[in-house]
Amino acid sequence: MAAEEGKVDPMHQFTIEPLMGSGGWELAGFNIAFTNSALWMAITTVLLTLFVAGGMKRELVPGRWQMMVESATGFIDDMLEANIGKEGRKYVPYIFSLFMFILFANLLGLLPIGIVGLHPFTFTSHFTVTGVLAIISFAIVLIVGFWKHGFHFFSLFVPHGTPLPMIPIIFPIELISFLVRPFSLALRLFVAMMAGHVLLKVLSSFVIDGTNAGPEFAALVGIPSFILMIGISALEILVAGIQAYVFALLTSLYINDAENLH
């Protein structure tokens, strides 16, 4: 990654490149190359499937693995029950898949396998990926809302007890705040992951360049930066969990709006 004059390019890690000579694959005029992003999505899906399959033995006395999977599903179940109510149970499969997929993706992107020459790729640091996830969530909100309430769904934009003269002002505000939801949902995850990874790479350039500049720079810049990097890495693991949780939590809140109106 150290390109010209020994500088670390912090944006290089987000490059999407076709793997195994698949750069020329086309379908109906569109490039469908198997990229590193697709590879890491596949790895995430396989690991997630293995994780859940390992806990599906349905033993009466659960082992450690089954306990792990059950506490994860129970966590999502509790969250939906608290935010939506009894009808929220039917969204457990979707929210659980969403939460675990994002969580696994975030954590896999932080794996320190760079030391053996492999490059982990965090596909949640791309707006296209998080955008599609947000659009799926938003589509579910729209479909459930119109399916269940019909055009009464528009009463979501006029909160209870709004005085009549205020309605022309409140309605557009509520409508806009509703319509920016998929953007804010996607943007939050994408920027949080991207900013964290850029920060780590910038710090790594401090370590590399500082240590290369001589022993006094190594003591003054390299080692403190390295210690800071360890701390930031721990913080990134926390952020990976929080962002997955926030994505699932906000999706469940939006579904609650569709399910129960206000």
Added chain:
Amino acid sequence: MDAEAAKLIGAGLAAIGAGMAAIGVGNVFGSFLESALRNPGAADGQQGRLFIGFAAAELLGLLSFVVAMILIFVA
């Protein structure tokens, strides 16, 4: 001042937004902790709201990062 320099200055100014979001996020967790210590029994039930407040405050800081990235790479 040429346009390139103005873009970089603008991107740097956008970092103020990140600092402001830091105040906001600190406020969210600080207020939560303050009231959670007064009434620990009610604290667990409010964790969802805590993270909603955190997400809202954080988003506005992340937007400033987006502004900086747009200024550097897109504009």
